[in-house]
Amino acid sequence: MSAVIVSSTESHHAGPQVQERGQRAVFCGLTSIIWLHRRIQDAFFLVVGSRTCAHLIQSAAGVMIFAEPRFATAILGERDLAGMADCHEELDRVVSELIARRSGINRLFLVGSCPSEVIKLDLETAAAKLQAKHENKVRISSFSGSGIETTFTQGEDQCLKSTVAELPTLEAGKENLIVLGTVSDIVEDQFRRLFDELGITDVHFYPGRKAGDMPPIGPGTRLIAAQPFVGETARALIARGAVLIEAPFPLGAEGSKSWFEAIAEAYSRPDDLVQHVLELPYQRAKRAVSSHRSKLEGKRIHFLPDSQLEIPMARFLSEECGLAINEIGTPFHDQLVMRGELSRLAPEVPIVEGQDLDPALERVRESRPDLTVCGMGIANALESEGLRTKWSIELVFSPVQGFDQAGDLASLFAKPLVRESILEVGSWS
Amino acid sequence: MELTLWTYEGPPHVGAIRVAASMRDVHLMLHSPQGDTYADLLFTMIERDGRRPPVTYTTFQARDLGSSTAEIVIKSLREAAERYKPQVLMVADSCTAELIQDQPGALALGADLPVPVISLEMAAYTRKENWGAAETFYQLVRGLLSRNAPAPGTQRPSRDPAVRPSVNLLGPTKLGFRCRDDVVEVERLLNSMGVDVNVVAPLGASPQDLLSIPNADANVNLCPEVSDLTCSWLARTFGMPTIKTIPMGWGATRDFIAEVAATVGIEVNMDQVGASRLPWYSRSIDSTYLTGKRVFVFADGSHAVAAARVARDEMGFEVVGIGTYSRERARDVRAAAKEYGLEALITDNYLEVEARVQELQPEMVLGTQMERHIAKRLGIPCAVISTPAHVQDYPARYSPQMGFEGANVLFDTWVHPLIMGLEEHLLHMFRDDFEFNDSVGPSHLGSEGEGARAAKTENAQDSETDETIVWAFEAEKELKKIPFFVRGKARRNTEKFAEEHGLSTIEVDTLYDAKAHFSN
Secondary structure, three states, X not given: OOOOOOOOOOOOOOOOEEEEOOOOOOOEHHHHHHHHHHHOOOEEEEEXXXXXXXXXXXXXXXXXXXXXXXXXXXXXXXXXXXXXXOHHHHHHHXXXXXXXXXXXXXXXXXXXXXXXXXXXXXXXXXXXXXXXXOOOOOEEEEEEOOOOOOEOOHHHHHHHHOOHHHOOEOOOOOOEEEEEOOOOHHHHHHHXXXXXXXXXXXXXXXXXXXXXXXOOEOOOEEEEEOOXXXXXXXXHHHHOOOEEOOOOOOOHHHHXXXXXXXXXXXXXXXXXXXXXXXXXXXXXXXXXXXXXXHHHOOOEEEEOOOOOXXXXXXXXXXXXXXXXXXXXXXXXXXXXXXXXXXXXXXXOOOEEEEOOXXXXXXXXXXXXXXXXXXXXXXXXXXXXXXXXXXEOHHHHHOOOOOHHHHHHXXXXXXHHHHHHHHOOOOOOO | OEEEOOOOOOOHHHHHHHHHHHOOOXXXXXXXXXXXXXXXXXXXXXXXXXXXXXXXXXXXXXXXXXXXXXXXXXXXXXXXXXXXXXXXXEEEEOXXXXXXXXXXXXXXXXXXXXXXXXXXXXXXXXXXXXXXXXXXXXXXXXXXXXXXXXXXXXOOOOOOOOOOOEEEEEXXXXXXXXXXXXXXXXXXXXXXXXXXXXXXXXXXXXXXXXXXXXXXXXXXXXXXXXXXXXXXHHHHHHOOOEEOOOOEOHHHHHHHHHHHHHHHOOOOOHHHHOOXXXXXXXXXXXXXXXXXXXXXXXXXXXXXXXXXXXXXXXXXXXXXEEEEOOHHHHHHHHHHHHHOOOOOEEOOOHHHHHHHHHHHOOOEEEEOHHHHHHHHHHOOOEEEOOOOOOHHHOOOOOOOOEHHHHHHHHHHHHHOOOOOHHHHHHHHHOOOOOOOOOOOOOHHHHHHOHHHHHHHHHXXXXXXXXXXXXXXXXXXXXXXXXXXXXXXXXXXXXXXXXXXXXXXXXXXXXXXXXXXXHOO
């Protein structure tokens, strides 16, 4: 068990940066399963945990939004904990039941939870044994999404990292590009069109739509992150030879442009071609963002820690929408993937890594920002105090990357403010 | 180890949070890893509560294990006591904390906190949410009241005749099904019969309020899932009688009035207490089409039992299945099932519930949010009558389930998903109308009608049929002319008829022979 929650203290941010310890109001990494199981269409996620784990995922996903989900929980009972039942035999039985039920599943992830980690249930060994039993039918491996090791979006990083060793080796002398981190299907399609126009071929999105989409990796691999919750996976890929392209995330018109430019530069694509290809989508994105700018300009925004998207969102909002950043709270600040962002952030913006909930809420109440970005458990509580909020899970569950989503992204933040200006009713009574 | 796709109940500590969130001036310190704070959104999102539940989570991490988790507990306790200044501080473990055995209750008692502490044991690996709520409420009431208990055998003094009788309403909580409105409705009902409400708890009560529970004449066990344990203890310890009828539906409301009157020793004129439109609405000829509609009921124990009675006796439905996910209430539901000549389905596995619904092919499902999805998938109309429920079942409008107004609400809510009587006739007559046919769904529900998806799921249902009996092409075609909401029943009856008569092929005539046979 390794603590992966606090990053190194090395910093590329010129401004104030503190780490807070205390009560944290964030989901655990199991929550990542909600989008991972939709992205990888032939994968199944079996959490080995407690009723709390099952309840968390269904509550965060909105109860039963899917007819039959591609995730489930093997709930540990007293017999398992008291050693009356052999956990590995029990898991064997549950997995066989599951595989018999869902014949279309090609990949099964056993997902560790807080209770399974605390009782030191070795899921890696369990997965290897089960793999031997179900060889040729389904690929079985494990990762941990436990709350004692991961927050919310870090679950995706753990999941992807667990598959890096399986990636085939890229033939010597060949080149490819890995776009790292779940993006929505439509974003992948848009990006592929732009890569084609830029003449960049052999592009892999990781994770792909199928569990078998395993990009080859080697010294000829260039790597770029599409979103921030991939730091450990990036390190594992770098260890296998990949070269990380440093860039801001493709959020907003400017972020997307810089992201593509960084890739094109790594590929030494001619500048006039790059500008020609990007000009149209860039101008379109600027137009789309500008229609929201008047609603956002000059407003003060405060980020409470939640999704790890806080820093790039703050950069987009200050750079393109004219917002003033009060404070950026982030659950985990991964310096490696955030390098391309920090240089574009105003130096006086305070970054708070980690959380101590009650004092953090007091800072919000004192400064009364125009908009607070926070988790679902907190948003209505702040709204009832007359503060406007944007619940951040929406930033993870909607297509936000790329030129053609830049306007949608601005609108996610503009909407609560527009709503405030429209409504002629009082607030919470 | 138990394979679970969806769960009807959360873990027991969520029950404890429900009690804490329902009350004033209490705080819960929950020893739990990061992530367990998701429970907040149940209250702030699903119930749209304007405040976070009064809970401090320790949110320990891997690096804290083995060294400092106990210190985090003490720090959290002190900060919670200092910041929130509750009248009572409750302390509990979530599932993971239970494993590391820090004993936060003992730590709290030894920490010399400036506030009374109630320590809870939540048994995360054997129990579930409703048990957790019941246990929390019981420990809280017992912890506050046990020192005030009279000596065993003491005769309870009779009420001064000059004082109006009063009762406590025990059991309603946040995230309970329509508790907010049921409390208002039952209080109104009691007031109209000359009975005061002394304390409502947990919902809206402070620990100070709980101290005055023994001042009432009796306790109404309004939500037995939460209040059974507490009512029994109050009966044993303070000699307070428990009023057990749950006033859901017209008949049960009248039974409730009678039980309250008998318990507190007053005379009431039943017809002057209040009235519901349900009896007349149900007798009016428009409701004839409700007769014998086959309904499947699945809910928590008390709502399942109450709904079945309303369904049969007050709506004129036929109850073809009844069950509960609540093992603690299994006995009540089994007893009720017997009355309907049924075997109760006691399970918290929604796949089993789905299989039963598919097998029974009811014309309506009364269930939880889970059954709403099952029914949607199978194209069967459904009304939600119990937790677990989703945000749309915490409505803005006044919408009680109990008392006379509650009976009105039940009538409206259960009739709404159905296709209305005359419309049903027209669908039988002109099946091929391109704009108005059964695959479109009830006209008043637009595209959201449950029937709209029926056609898609029918093949799944077909596969359930006995393979030894074959439908002739013409007979199959004739069957398709029967509207979807009775087609399942017709198919089942015809196959049963064929089987009983040793027929291997179903012809058009077999279909009509079966229709005549089962017509009654």
